[in-house]
Amino acid sequence: MRILAVDDDLHMLQFVAGELRQHGYEVISAENGEQALARLEQQTVDLAIVDVMMPGIDGFELTERIHTDYDIPVILLTARHHIEDKERGFLAGSDDYLVKPFESKELLFRVKAILRRYDHPANNTLTAGSLTIDLKSYELRSPNGLSFIPLKEFELLALLASKPRHVFTRDAIIESVWGLDFQGDEQTINVHIKRLRTRLEQFAPDVKIVTVRGVGYKLEADS
Known part of the structure; x- marks a missing residue:
C-alpha cells in the first residue's frame, strides 16, 4: 500500500x-x-x-x-x-x-x-457509464448484454475503472496488473489497451480509455 x-x-x-x-x-x-x-x-x-x-x-x-x-x-x-x-x-x-x-x-x-x-467495499461491482464490472464473477455488463474478456484485460479495465478520471502511470499499471517481477516491456500495455478500446467501442461506446501523453491512461465515461 x-x-x-x-x-x-x-x-x-x-x-x-x-x-x-x-x-x-x-x-x-x-x-x-x-x-x-x-x-x-x-x-x-x-x-x-x-x-x-x-x-x-x-x-x-x-x-x-x-x-x-x-x-x-x-x-x-x-x-x-x-x-x-x-x-x-x-x-x-x-x-x-x-x-x-x-x-x-x-x-x-x-x-x-x-x-x-x-x-472490502460494500459490493463487488464497479460502474462506469453504461458499463458494470463484476469483480466477483469477472463479468462485464452493459445494455448490449454480457461479456467475458481475458483476465489481464479484465484486471486492467477494473484498475482504470476503480478511479475514473484518475491518470494511472504506465509503471503503476504494470505493478498493479502484472506485478513487480514483470519481465515484459511497455508494448504489452499498448496491446491490452488497444484490445480494450476495441471491445468498449462495441460493448459500451460511452466508456473510453484516454491516453495522457507521457504519463499513462485514464478511464472516462460520457455523463
Whole structure:
C-alpha cells in the first residue's frame, strides 16, 4: 500500500513516514499542499495523511481536492481540538481525524481500519457509464448484454475503472496488473489497451480509455 504523508512540520513528517515504513507501507512525502498535488499527478496512492495547518493550500482545501479528483481516503492531522474544525474536515471529505500529539499505535490502527474498509467495499461491482464490472464473477455488463474478456484485460479495465478520471502511470499499471517481477516491456500495455478500446467501442461506446501523453491512461465515461 502506498501512502501520501503531507505536513510542513518536518519532524512530524519524518515521524509519520518512519512509523509507516517500519510497518511495511510505501510512503511518499510532501511538505505542502502544492507538492502533494504534484505527487498525486505522478503516482497512484491508496491513502493520504494530511496536516491541517499548512501555508498556501491548507489541509481542508487539499482534502477537498483529493476527495474530488482522486477519491482516496484522507486522515487529517491537527493540533486543534475544536469541534468546528472536525466538522469542517469531515465536510471536506476526510475519513478520519487525529489530534496531535498522538501515539504511533493509534495512527497505525486508523490507517489499517480505513484501508481495510476501502479494500472490502460494500459490493463487488464497479460502474462506469453504461458499463458494470463484476469483480466477483469477472463479468462485464452493459445494455448490449454480457461479456467475458481475458483476465489481464479484465484486471486492467477494473484498475482504470476503480478511479475514473484518475491518470494511472504506465509503471503503476504494470505493478498493479502484472506485478513487480514483470519481465515484459511497455508494448504489452499498448496491446491490452488497444484490445480494450476495441471491445468498449462495441460493448459500451460511452466508456473510453484516454491516453495522457507521457504519463499513462485514464478511464472516462460520457455523463
